[in-house]
Amino acid sequence: MHRFLLMMLALLGLIGTAQAHFVLIAGAGSNIPDLEKQQAANLYLGKPLMLASGVFVQPVDVVDTELRRDFYLHLTSQNLAMIDAYWAQLQFAGRSKPLLKLESEQEVIDFVRRRNNAIGFISRAALPKDKSVRVLLVLE
Amino acid sequence: MLAKHLLLSALAAMPLLAQAHGEETSSFEDWQLSGFYSLALTDQDGPLHFYPALSQFNSDYGSRPTYKADSVVGLQLDAPFNSQWSASSQLVLRDQAEYSKGDAIERLFVRYQPSEHLTLRAGRLAMDTFMLSDYRRVSYAYPWVRPPHEFYGYLSVDHFDGADIAYNWHAAGEWQAKLNVGPSRTVLPISTEGQDYRLRTRSQWGGTLQWQREALTLRAGYTTFLFASEPVTSGLLDQALDSVKPFWPQAGEIHNQLQLKDKRLVYKALGAVYDPGGWWLRGEVAALQNQSLWFPEVHSYYLATGVRLGAWQPYVGYGRAYATKPLLQLSEPTGYPPLLQAGISQTARGIEQAVNAIRVDQHSTTLGLRWDVKPGMALKLQWDKLKSRPNGNGLLGGGNAVESGAIRKNIVSIAVQGVF
Numbered sequence: 001m002h003r004f005l006l007m008m009l010a011l012l013g014l015i016g017t018a019q020a021h022f023v024l025i026a027g028a029g030s031n032i033p034d035l036e037k038q039q040a041a042n043l044y045l046g047k048p049l050m051l052a053s054g055v056f057v058q059p060v061d062v063v064d065t066e067l068r069r070d071f072y073l074h075l076t077s078q079n080l081a082m083i084d085a086y087w088a089q090l091q092f093a094g095r096s097k098p099l100l101k102l103e104s105e106q107e108v109i110d111f112v113r114r115r116n117n118a119i120g121f122i123s124r125a126a127l128p129k130d131k132s133v134r135v136l137l138v139l140e
Numbered sequence: 141m142l143a144k145h146l147l148l149s150a151l152a153a154m155p156l157l158a159q160a161h162g163e164e165t166s167s168f169e170d171w172q173l174s175g176f177y178s179l180a181l182t183d184q185d186g187p188l189h190f191y192p193a194l195s196q197f198n199s200d201y202g203s204r205p206t207y208k209a210d211s212v213v214g215l216q217l218d219a220p221f222n223s224q225w226s227a228s229s230q231l232v233l234r235d236q237a238e239y240s241k242g243d244a245i246e247r248l249f250v251r252y253q254p255s256e257h258l259t260l261r262a263g264r265l266a267m268d269t270f271m272l273s274d275y276r277r278v279s280y281a282y283p284w285v286r287p288p289h290e291f292y293g294y295l296s297v298d299h300f301d302g303a304d305i306a307y308n309w310h311a312a313g314e315w316q317a318k319l320n321v322g323p324s325r326t327v328l329p330i331s332t333e334g335q336d337y338r339l340r341t342r343s344q345w346g347g348t349l350q351w352q353r354e355a356l357t358l359r360a361g362y363t364t365f366l367f368a369s370e371p372v373t374s375g376l377l378d379q380a381l382d383s384v385k386p387f388w389p390q391a392g393e394i395h396n397q398l399q400l401k402d403k404r405l406v407y408k409a410l411g412a413v414y415d416p417g418g419w420w421l422r423g424e425v426a427a428l429q430n431q432s433l434w435f436p437e438v439h440s441y442y443l444a445t446g447v448r449l450g451a452w453q454p455y456v457g458y459g460r461a462y463a464t465k466p467l468l469q470l471s472e473p474t475g476y477p478p479l480l481q482a483g484i485s486q487t488a489r490g491i492e493q494a495v496n497a498i499r500v501d502q503h504s505t506t507l508g509l510r511w512d513v514k515p516g517m518a519l520k521l522q523w524d525k526l527k528s529r530p531n532g533n534g535l536l537g538g539g540n541a542v543e544s545g546a547i548r549k550n551i552v553s554i555a556v557q558g559v560f
Contacts, residue, residue: 050255050256055223056224056256077417081512084516085281092275092281092559093266094228097251098218100169117223
């Protein structure tokens, strides 16, 4: 009965799908510590975070997709129109470097694997099983 | 010159600095080309011409619907060299810019961020005295089709060539203090002889202090400079004043007050934004002071609010700007022979008319609707109802027409604005 109700709610679009669970990842060799939700929100709103090595954490974004929309809503409680308008201020006023936008979750995984100071977000379902990336934060 | 030297030196040092940081060195894959645009159709009724900024003073936007008033395209290249060093350049295409004089280059700077708290930039940078100053042409970033006219219409300087330093800290909220120094060059088409006036400044510096906590942001801004370029006074006016000086001792003093060069100008501003998400409220107050009769001295403010209903965002606002200097009324000497007396009086009335024509005393009510069609693109409809008082039309262009009476105008715009 419980499973039937969940299925019905999912069909009606009243509850999220697996896409609504995100993980924030870094490369396996990265020394970026686990992050609190507020720290992750700060990073994706353009506030810098410097590691002990003197290098800044580089958050990477993805092109406009459902993944991106749901991630920002979960992390900052803001829709994409608000996020894009906010970043347009930072970027075109020259206050902050724009976030690099990658094409797919696989590109995010590849990027953080080879860039030790980078972090990215992917859906939990896309998390590779080979331990080549480390989960810094789970968003549910 | 100093800014150019700093910029070239910093660019030359980039590869060495990048190598020094080893594995975190950025590559070409980190370079980003992006941009913003506004494609807008603006129509207006009533006498004189509404124009969005002083840099579009010579416009002839009043006679028919125009796409020129509020349309703009900007391209930006961001090039990170490593974690701490990066460069950025921005080209902006708009109506009434003089590209041959470098007006298209709005930004060209190197950024160095040695810590989470400190950022230094050098090169061509945006003025940021008011809250929207450093992104005033990026209309996607704010609710309106254009920044409030009473407030941003007389902001004459877009960028400067120099350096700034910003320091951020946390104490019951997020703070940022910023100082900037460097001269600016802006073409203002306000000459009476058909020649554009290149506003050059010297001894320019300024700063901002910002505090932000949750939904509330408060900000103070200050900028001052000396005009470094020649006055705008027409040759005709110069000649007329020279010819009456022997008979009107006060004419020399008036001539001096009409000069711009070496006169000081000061902008002071306070702003606030409250944006909890579902709705927003924002406003600014400012004072513009200067020592020349040829530039308006103005107090201004605006207040606007809007609600977010999904992708729809209706908004209303009110703005006011008014001159703080009294109307210029000259008392010329009398008792000369009729022909000479007529010449002196005509010169006096001509100066009064020219100076009083730049006085500002207007207010407008704005009603608009923003629809975020898709990520990065918004459609906006806006109606501004503008009223001026007698001798208060300084923010309205008129070509050769002089209109000193109170006027009413409606300005209607439809715009597609976005980023890419």
